Amino acid sequence: MHEECGIIGVSFKDEAPAALSIYYALYALQHRGQESAGITVHDGTRVQTLKGMGLVPDVFNKADIQKLKGYVGIGHVRYSTTGGSKIENCQPLLVSFKSGTIAIAHNGNLVNSKELRSELEKEGRIFLSDSDTEVIAHLLVKELMHNELPDAVREMMKRLVGSYSLAILVDNRLVIVRDPLGVKPLCLGRIDNGFVVASESVAIDILNGEFMRDIVPGEMLIFSNGSFESHELVKSKNYAHCVFEYIYFARPDSVIDGQLVYDARLRIGKALFEEHPVKADIISPVPDSGITYAIGFSKRSGIDYMEGLMKNRYIGRTFIMPGQDMRETAVRLKLNTIKPNIEGKSIVLIDDSIVRGTTSRRIIDLIRKAGTREVHMRVASPPIISPCYLGIDMATREELVAAHKAVKGVEALINADSLGYLSIEGLVKAIGIPMDDLCVGCLSGIYPVEIPGEKCGRRQLKLSEFDEPLKKEEISLVQQT
Numbered sequence: 386m387h388e389e390c391g392i393i394g395v396s397f398k399d400e401a402p403a404a405l406s407i408y409y410a411l412y413a414l415q416h417r418g419q420e421s422a423g424i425t426v427h428d429g430t431r432v433q434t435l436k437g438m439g440l441v442p443d444v445f446n447k448a449d450i451q452k453l454k455g456y457v458g459i460g461h462v463r464y465s466t467t468g469g470s471k472i473e474n475c476q477p478l479l480v481s482f483k484s485g486t487i488a489i490a491h492n493g494n495l496v497n498s499k500e501l502r503s504e505l506e507k508e509g510r511i512f513l514s515d516s517d518t519e520v521i522a523h524l525l526v527k528e529l530m531h532n533e534l535p536d537a538v539r540e541m542m543k544r545l546v547g548s549y550s551l552a553i554l555v556d557n558r559l560v561i562v563r564d565p566l567g568v569k570p571l572c573l574g575r576i577d578n579g580f581v582v583a584s585e586s587v588a589i590d591i592l593n594g595e596f597m598r599d600i601v602p603g604e605m606l607i608f609s610n611g612s613f614e615s616h617e618l619v620k621s622k623n624y625a626h627c628v629f630e631y632i633y634f635a636r637p638d639s640v641i642d643g644q645l646v647y648d649a650r651l652r653i654g655k656a657l658f659e660e661h662p663v664k665a666d667i668i669s670p671v672p673d674s675g676i677t678y679a680i681g682f683s684k685r686s687g688i689d690y691m692e693g694l695m696k697n698r699y700i701g702r703t704f705i706m707p708g709q710d711m712r713e714t715a716v717r718l719k720l721n722t723i724k725p726n727i728e729g730k731s732i733v734l735i736d737d738s739i740v741r742g743t744t745s746r747r748i749i750d751l752i753r754k755a756g757t758r759e760v761h762m763r764v765a766s767p768p769i770i771s772p773c774y775l776g777i778d779m780a781t782r783e784e785l786v787a788a789h790k791a792v793k794g795v796e797a798l799i800n801a802d803s804l805g806y807l808s809i810e811g812l813v814k815a816i817g818i819p820m821d822d823l824c825v826g827c828l829s830g831i832y833p834v835e836i837p838g839e840k841c842g843r844r845q846l847k848l849s850e851f852d853e854p855l856k857k858e859e860i861s862l863v864q865q866t
């Protein structure tokens with residue numbers, strides 16, 4: 386099961402309520418998951434969770450938030466298109482142990498969860514969901530039986546292969562962990578009277594907080610009453626930040642691992658023109674995912690930016706009656722052409738990615754019906770030729786159009802007059818992070834971790850590398866302000 390999610394952790398000094406801040410922060414991460422949302426808080430004696438299917442405002446109302454008492458807490462939004470869409474898989478996930486409870490919010494995907502799960506089942510542990518987060522929970526509980534927290538987390542990390550940004554409540558302690566490759570984003574901010582950790586910096590902004598830094602891959606933070614300790618649990622030589630966060634997933638106003646996503650997208654748009662120049666009357670984005678790229682393309686090419694398509698932002702989940710051309714109706718509900726802007730014109734259409742190719746085909750058909758003379762498609766992502774195993778819900782290899790067709794074949798399939806994808810080198814340069822610190826598995830077919838049946842391009846971390854002495858640093862709110 387592949388999941389895309391957003392996580393939050395909040396820790397306040399002096400018993401200020403955490404639930405409201407988590408609720409606001411989840412709004413800022415709604416783009417990372419629309420299927421379910423949840424909040425867990427702890428007030429020093431009691432843990433409380435509220436979670437459910439749907440968007441943040443579907444799951445929580447004012448009275449609910451007021452009832453969630455606690456000065457420390459975590460939150461989660463989840464998106465999953467491939468099965469697993471059920472309440473048992475909603476997070477935070479709660480597991481009781483010894484005298485207490487742990488709650489976990491996870492963004493990422495383990496590639497060895499099947500093996501770990503069957504091993505734990507053989508030991509008699511019972512699983513209630515089919516999510517890999519429950520595997521993490523069981524492993525942590527097991528280690529906590531005979532280790533202090535930092536060692537327990539480190540022992541757990543030795544077993545996990547894949548991506549995991551985690552916000553965990555171990556009783557009333559907030560614990561934050563980022564996997565040693567830093568695949569999924571995670572950052573730290575200071576807010577009034579406390580700290581926040583979030584998948585994206587926009588969540589810190591929404592709380593009127595101050596961005597402090599990214600969580601270092603392999604780092605663990607433990608928060609309590611207005612201070613935190615940082616433990617460097619394992620140090621990787623190289624990271625594997627997901628390029629798809631920059632291409633599609635993250636909000637453009639987020640700063641991830643030192644790069645403002647908007648700037649990366651602007652540079653990608655410029656590079657796309659340099660790699661695939663074209664003469665046209667206007668450049669038009671597929672809203673919203675193509676907008677920043679189109680601005681960059683327009684700046685570099687001098688071709689006018691003009692909207693040819695409008696998106697209905699209020700569409701949500703809609704039923705379509707059978708008997709009509711369902712797919713075409715679905716596209717028309719979401720997108721409409723601004724006919725006078727494109728009629729008789731040659732246009733460059735720009736989007737973030739082609740996955741299966743069906744969306745681009747439908748959009749180009751729509752545009753051609755409005756009387757467009759030529760449609761030149763330019764795509765920010767290089768061809769996606771391999772599935773993602775590390776937390777982006779993409780498609781199977783069979784479904785990925787670029788896994789089976791060369792550029793000319795895709796061009797014909799989507800009915801474009803020309804098609805240009807950015808190169809992997811162009812993308813890496815535009816993101817501004819060295820290739821050795823990025824995961825481009827979906828674009829190259831070479832992954833940063835060992836995945837059965839796939840190529841691995843990295844030396845794997847040895848268990849002994851987890852056993853270097855712990856480096857520890859303590860930071861408190863008082864010291865900081």
Ligand code: AMP
Pocket residue numbers: 633674736737738739740741742743744745777778779
């Ligand atoms: P298609 O080629 O028909 O599979 O659709 C590709 C479009 O879906 C892209 O232009 C994106 O805007 C969007 N998209 C890409 N990746 C994802 C994803 N992981 N989850 C949801 N939508 C996506």
